[in-house]
Amino acid sequence: MYISNTEQEKKEMLEKIGVSSFAEIISCVPREFLNPEVNLPKALSEIEISKRMRELSGKNRRILSFVGAGVYDRYTPAAMKAILSRGEFLTAYTPYQPEASQGILQTIYEYQSSMCALYEMDCSNASMYDGSTSFAEAVKACLRISGKKKILYSAGINPRYIETAKTYLAEDKQYIFEEIPLKDGITDIKSLSEKADGETACFLVSNPNYLGIIEDIESLNKAAKEKGILTVCSADPFALGALKTPGYCGFDFAVGEGQSLGLPMSYGGPYLGIFTCKKEHVRQMPGRICGMTKDKDGKRGFVLTLQAREQHIRRDKAASNICSNQALCALGAAIYCALLGPKGLKEACMINNSLAVKASIELSKIKGAKLKYSKPFFNEFVLDLPVRSLELRRKVSEKFSIDPGLDLGHLGKEFENSLLICLTENKNESDIENLKKAIEACI
Amino acid sequence: MNDIMKFDNELSIEKSRPSKRGLHFNCPACQTNIPASHLRKNEPKLPELSEFDAVRHFTRLSKYNFSVDTHFYPLGSCTMKYNPRINEEVSALEGFTSLHPMAMDENAQGTLEIIYDAQERLCRLCGMDDATLWPVAGAHGEYTGILLAKKYFSVRGEERDEIIVPDSAHGTNPATASMAGFKTVNLQSNAQGLLDLENLRKSLNPKTAVIMMTVPNTLGIFEKNIKAICDMAHQNGTLVYMDGANLNALIGIIKPGDFGIDMMHLNLHKTFSTPHGGGGPGAGGILVKKILSPYLPKPKVEKKDGKYFLSDDIPHSIGRIKAHFGNTQVLLRAYAYLLKHGPEEFAQIAENAILNANYVKASLEKIFPPYSSQYCMHECVLTPPEELLKNGIRTLDIAKRLLDYGFHAPTIYFPLIVHEAIMIEPTETESKETLDAFIAAMKKIKEEADKDPEILKNAPHTMPVKRLDEVLAARQPNIKW
Numbered sequence: 018m019y020i021s022n023t024e025q026e027k028k029e030m031l032e033k034i035g036v037s038s039f040a041e042i043i044s045c046v047p048r049e050f051l052n053p054e055v056n057l058p059k060a061l062s063e064i065e066i067s068k069r070m071r072e073l074s075g076k077n078r079r080i081l082s083f084v085g086a087g088v089y090d091r092y093t094p095a096a097m098k099a100i101l102s103r104g105e106f107l108t109a110y111t112p113y114q115p116e117a118s119q120g121i122l123q124t125i126y127e128y129q130s131s132m133c134a135l136y137e138m139d140c141s142n143a144s145m146y147d148g149s150t151s152f153a154e155a156v157k158a159c160l161r162i163s164g165k166k167k168i169l170y171s172a173g174i175n176p177r178y179i180e181t182a183k184t185y186l187a188e189d190k191q192y193i194f195e196e197i198p199l200k201d202g203i204t205d206i207k208s209l210s211e212k213a214d215g216e217t218a219c220f221l222v223s224n225p226n227y228l229g230i231i232e233d234i235e236s237l238n239k240a241a242k243e244k245g246i247l248t249v250c251s252a253d254p255f256a257l258g259a260l261k262t263p264g265y266c267g268f269d270f271a272v273g274e275g276q277s278l279g280l281p282m283s284y285g286g287p288y289l290g291i292f293t294c295k296k297e298h299v300r301q302m303p304g305r306i307c308g309m310t311k312d313k314d315g316k317r318g319f320v321l322t323l324q325a326r327e328q329h330i331r332r333d334k335a336a337s338n339i340c341s342n343q344a345l346c347a348l349g350a351a352i353y354c355a356l357l358g359p360k361g362l363k364e365a366c367m368i369n370n371s372l373a374v375k376a377s378i379e380l381s382k383i384k385g386a387k388l389k390y391s392k393p394f395f396n397e398f399v400l401d402l403p404v405r406s407l408e409l410r411r412k413v414s415e416k417f418s419i420d421p422g423l424d425l426g427h428l429g430k431e432f433e434n435s436l437l438i439c440l441t442e443n444k445n446e447s448d449i450e451n452l453k454k455a456i457e458a459c460i
Numbered sequence: 461m462n463d464i465m466k467f468d469n470e471l472s473i474e475k476s477r478p479s480k481r482g483l484h485f486n487c488p489a490c491q492t493n494i495p496a497s498h499l500r501k502n503e504p505k506l507p508e509l510s511e512f513d514a515v516r517h518f519t520r521l522s523k524y525n526f527s528v529d530t531h532f533y534p535l536g537s538c539t540m541k542y543n544p545r546i547n548e549e550v551s552a553l554e555g556f557t558s559l560h561p562m563a564m565d566e567n568a569q570g571t572l573e574i575i576y577d578a579q580e581r582l583c584r585l586c587g588m589d590d591a592t593l594w595p596v597a598g599a600h601g602e603y604t605g606i607l608l609a610k611k612y613f614s615v616r617g618e619e620r621d622e623i624i625v626p627d628s629a630h631g632t633n634p635a636t637a638s639m640a641g642f643k644t645v646n647l648q649s650n651a652q653g654l655l656d657l658e659n660l661r662k663s664l665n666p667k668t669a670v671i672m673m674t675v676p677n678t679l680g681i682f683e684k685n686i687k688a689i690c691d692m693a694h695q696n697g698t699l700v701y702m703d704g705a706n707l708n709a710l711i712g713i714i715k716p717g718d719f720g721i722d723m724m725h726l727n728l729h730k731t732f733s734t735p736h737g738g739g740g741p742g743a744g745g746i747l748v749k750k751i752l753s754p755y756l757p758k759p760k761v762e763k764k765d766g767k768y769f770l771s772d773d774i775p776h777s778i779g780r781i782k783a784h785f786g787n788t789q790v791l792l793r794a795y796a797y798l799l800k801h802g803p804e805e806f807a808q809i810a811e812n813a814i815l816n817a818n819y820v821k822a823s824l825e826k827i828f829p830p831y832s833s834q835y836c837m838h839e840c841v842l843t844p845p846e847e848l849l850k851n852g853i854r855t856l857d858i859a860k861r862l863l864d865y866g867f868h869a870p871t872i873y874f875p876l877i878v879h880e881a882i883m884i885e886p887t888e889t890e891s892k893e894t895l896d897a898f899i900a901a902m903k904k905i906k907e908e909a910d911k912d913p914e915i916l917k918n919a920p921h922t923m924p925v926k927r928l929d930e931v932l933a934a935r936q937p938n939i940k941w
Contacts, residue, residue, distance in 0.1 A: 018805050019542050019733070020812045021891035027812075030819040030892060034835075039811055042818055042835045045682050046714060052807070053715050056584050060802035063546050070796060074555030076570030077563075084560045088784065094483050096515050104529030105522035108543050111739035113535070113871070116923040117863045119469065120524035121738040127472055127507075130940040134504040140939055144740070146596045149783035177783035184757075184779035187607055187640050231498045261500050274783075281557035284571045285785030286596055287741030299937070305739070310933035313918075317469055318925040322933040328599075328635035329874075333644040338599045338635035345737030352518055355472050356482030358508040364485055371491045393493045414564060423562055442485060 018060075081448060082420040085397045085439025086227065087148065087175050088288075089255070092443050093279045097352045106348060111305075111341045115320045116312075121344065122319035125307035128351035135257045135354070136271040137264025138293035142304040143321075144347040145290025145339065148274025149178045152221075152251050153185035154292065154337055155270040158301040159219035159247040160192065161336075167193045167217045169246075171204040171237075173226030176427065178251065202230045202390035202399075206240050213244035219269075223251040224260065229373075229397035229437065230390060235266040242267065253277050254291055254350075256395050258362030259370070263293075270294045279353035280346055289346035300326060303337030365442050369396035372440035376449045380438065383457055389435055397439035399425065399432075404460050406436045417455035467524070467924040472507040472517050473941045482511040505941070524924050525738070526868045532894050534820075536839045536871035536883025537630070537678060539708045539730030544800070547733065547793035556792055561784035565769040571788060572768035575761045578795045582726060585806065586707075587717025588747035592756045596787040598705060601725030601744025602636040602672075604757060607778040608723060608748065609670045609699050610640055611755040615776055618697070620669035626655055628679060628875045630703060633672045642669060649877055653679040653832050655689060664696045674703040675716060678875040678883075680817065680836035682709075690720030699723065699752075707731040708813050708887065709838035712806025723748040732794035743790040757781045812888035813838040816895060820884055823899045827906050831878045839885035841878055845906070853909050853916055855880040860927060861908070861919040865901040 022030070036042055043051070061069065082090060101107070105120070112118030112125075125143045132141040145151040156168060170179060179194070186192050197209050197220075204222055213220065220241040224232045234250055241248045249270040250263035255277035263271035275289025276282070294302055300323070308322035328335040357365060373396045381388050385403030402409060406424035413421045422438035440449075509517065526533060533540035559568055579591035595601035606623070613620050623637040626647045634644040645663055650656040654677070664671075671693050676682045683689065690700045702716050702724035708731045710716060716724055728734055729742030736742070748756065758777040759770035801809070814837050821830055821840035828842040844855055859869035859882075871883040886895055908915045920926070 018801070018808055019544055019889050020808055021889060022812055022815070026892040027815060030815055034818045034822045039815065042814060043682070043837075045684050045834060047684065047687065050714050050718050052713055053587070053718060055712060055715070055803040055806065057581060057803050057806075060805050061799045063800070066546055066796050066799045067550060069799060070550035070792070071553065073570040073574055074553040076573065077555045077559050078567040079555060079558065080567060082560050082563065084562050086562060088561055090558070090560070096482065096511050100515065100518045100522070102548065103519070103522045105525050105527045106738050107527070107735045108529045109525045109527035109738045110533065110535060110538055110540060110736040114526070114859065114863060114869050115928050116860065116920050116925055117526040117868060119924050120521035123469060123471070123521055124518070126939070130473065131506055133940040134506055137502070146600060147782055147784070150600075175783060177780060180780040181783055184607065184781050187610055189641060231494065257500065257504070259494065259499055261498055265501060281789070282560050283557045284559040284563070284568060284788040285561040286787035287789055306939055308933040309938040310929045312926040312928050314926050316925055318928045320928050320930050320933050322930065322939070323937060329631035331635070332631050333634035333638040335631070335635040338603060338632045338639050340597070340599050340632055341736075341742065342597050342740040344739030346741055348738065352514065355507045355509055355514045355517070356511060357506070358481055359503045359506045360508070361481050361483050362504070362506065364487065367490055367492055368485055368487055370494055371488055374491045374493050375488070393495060393498060395494070411564065414567060420560070420563065420567065446488060
């Protein structure tokens with residue numbers, strides 16, 4: 018238990034309150050609801066907890082994994098871990114009293130600036146839950162701005178992002194989701210031009226796409242803009258250390274999964290939703306925003322700003338119900354950007370890409386294996402195999418303690434034999450060699 | 461706060477020097493397949509620092525904050541309790557952190573077992589039947605809960621598009637309702653800050669889908685008619701949602717499921733001690749009664765023959781509320797906290813939280829009149845004395861002056877129904893000694909206000925910055941370098 022009062026102190030407090038027992042204080046609660054039986058095991062000591070949790074963590078198999086698909090096995094710099102564990106950051110809360118939270122506010126400002134720099138966008142908020150919910154909120158913002166109902170999306174977007182967006186729209190039948198198919202692994206720009214019409218609110222695309230391939234986002238944005246529709250690009254912030262940016266290409270909104278900036282995978286979270294937009298849409302941005310200002314003496318300081326969009330002021334008229342979310346993860350991203358800098362990030366991107374290229378060459382040498390697409394990719398690629406990929410994945414995992422990549426059967430029949438294989442800076446050439454041997458032994 | 465070091469608010473980008481680097485890699489032979497046309501044209505404007513530069517920069521910034529570890533933080537409705545360090549240690553075990561969210565179930569048995577067991581324990585604590593721990597924040601949980609209700613009625617073929625929200629509710633409640641496409645019906649509280657049954661009866665109609673209740677309410681008062689409210693709602697075919705933000709007052713001594721609520725969200729970062737991180741990450745989670753089970757988000761964690769697995773087989777599910785499972789590392793912390801407490805220990809949490817709040821209230825009520833004279837639960841809502849308000853002193857001034865005394869300010873101007881509200885939640889982990897120091901500071905501030913109100917109006921005096929110009933920030937937004 019983490020309670021500080023002694024029995025003696027409790028007695029003194031009851032006296033001050035003017036009651037003889039605790040029961041008197043809660044006499045407003047109908048007796049029938051008080052002190053029910055709670056069927057829980059008895060408490061463990063700290064030592065027992067430590068042992069139990071170690072035992073449970075051991076039940077997760079530690080294997081060499083080549084699964085990516087939007088969540089990446091990144092190296093977390095030691096300095097980043099150390100700073101994030103500081104109690105002054107860890108145990109503070111949303112900076113409601115800015116004078117007593119200048120440190121956190123400044124880090125949010127630095128985070129926003131770094132995200133704007135990576136995406137080359139005008140504005141970033143302080144964070145969202147994750148890439149998928151950030152994406153869903155961008156779709157909602159487009160619907161609010163345009164007042165239109167049709168949503169065109171590239172088939173290259175992570176299907177879970179589309180599912181999340183649909184859930185976020187509460188299955189409202191008035192909104193129509195229409196898919197733009199892929200051609201040779203990238204979004205079919207001709208189909209986009211045909212399908213975009215006066216009813217269309219927005220066009221959504223992902224870069225790199227779900228299959229790891231780099232999209233021509235500049236041409237896609239241009240084609241969408243010719244039809245006068247809003248555009249959203251979900252881009253991996255890490256990859257933007259090297260790749261052409263949504264801002265440069267003219268997108269209205271750019272979102273992304275910030276886990277890629279050095280945060281652990283931790284089976285789903287906590288991650289970081291990056292949300293950026295053009296200046297003209299800033300008032301449609303959900304979530305918190307930090308701004309620079311001055312104090313009474315003219316000294317520089319930081320506050321949460323543009324709050325008229327938010328739930329605690331607008332209540333049912335707010336842009337979103339989101340309030341505090343992933344501040345510590347955003348701080349992590351800001352630290353990651355500061356540690357790597359523009360050159361380090363670019364170098365890390367090139368390492369990812371080089372290893373993936375190397376792996377794609379090596380693995381295509383496996384008998385019966387073949388790259389599904391010939392287009393340039395970033396750090397993951399689709400490999401077609403002579404066997405069903407789900408079964409292969411199970412076998413390789415069981416026999417060799419290697420997760421060889423994500424089986425793509427959920428994308429349709431033509432993907433039943435496909436694996437999406439991801440390389441990151443945490444892997445090396447001997448890992449690729451081991452993967453190759455393992456797959457060869459299992460087909 | 462800044463007495464040990466000179467305040468330095470230089471930005472990392474201002475400390476940047478070309479060619480400095482904090483992290484280096486050994487590059488394999490570079491073999492890229494990315495054509496120049498796909499590469500970015502301009503280098504991103506990120507800081508260039510050495511590792512040491514970065515560590516010193518961020519460590520200094522960490523000093524310019526109040527936090528639970530360093531200061532009493534009685535922020536009402538936020539439950540700023542101590543965050544046990546064992547939670548940090550075990551949640552950071554590599555076996556947990558290195559697990560990919562799309563790992564095969566057989567490779568994720570440890571994490572799945574924890575999620576499953578945490579759901580079960582939370583249901584037992586709250587008297588509910590089923591759970592999902594996907595939502596990553598209270599507001600995310602609320603949204604999930606309201607989508608459950610929407611699905612429930614749509615499957616039943618009922619068209620209900622109104623949600624009743626008391627005027628004392630958190631802002632997220634009405635925002636959530638409208639985000640899910642419902643009309644919000646605002647329900648006025650009575651003079652005691654409680655829900656008026658007669659008023660409720662009038663508001664309930666065949667269109668009412670849900671009533672959203674906060675228990676105890678945001679005034680820190682237990683809705684003594686909660687059972688009658690639930691019954692009345694149910695007779696109307698309406699579901700009752702409970703905002704679990706204030707669960708710390710009930711934990712171990714009252715099960716919300718017993719009153720008849722149909723669903724509730726949990727704020728694991730409040731009641732279950734996970735750190736607030738300067739504004740997240742937290743964890744939401746929704747507990748439901750059986751009738752709402754079929755609609756829970758997918759996939760669900762199930763158990764069969766001693767093995768845990770994710771099941772997509774939920775035909776009426778509201779769908780996916782996030783690409784991957786929730787804030788798992790936060791859940792691990794909450795799980796360690798669940799292990800640390802048995803039934804008796806949980807009851808001690810609520811008891812001490814309530815005791816501490818009433819002690820603060822009793823010690824200050826002669827000077828700062830409480831909104832309600834009855835005993836409070838885990839938090840109390842006070843107001844500034846009339847004579848101070850007449851002298852132009854506002855709650856904001858008191859809050860800022862508290863910072864000078866080394867206390868984070870309580871929640872202020874909330875609930876909205878209380879004029880100049882000061883909402884204090886001490887939590888069970890604070891000692892009487894700390895509360896006494898806080899009480900003394902509040903009394904001292906009242907004295908200062910009587911003698912020299914300017915001290916308050918110009919507060920804070922000892923922070924790295926003086927009072928900040930929020931109007932300027934909004935009029936000329938400067939939100940990036």
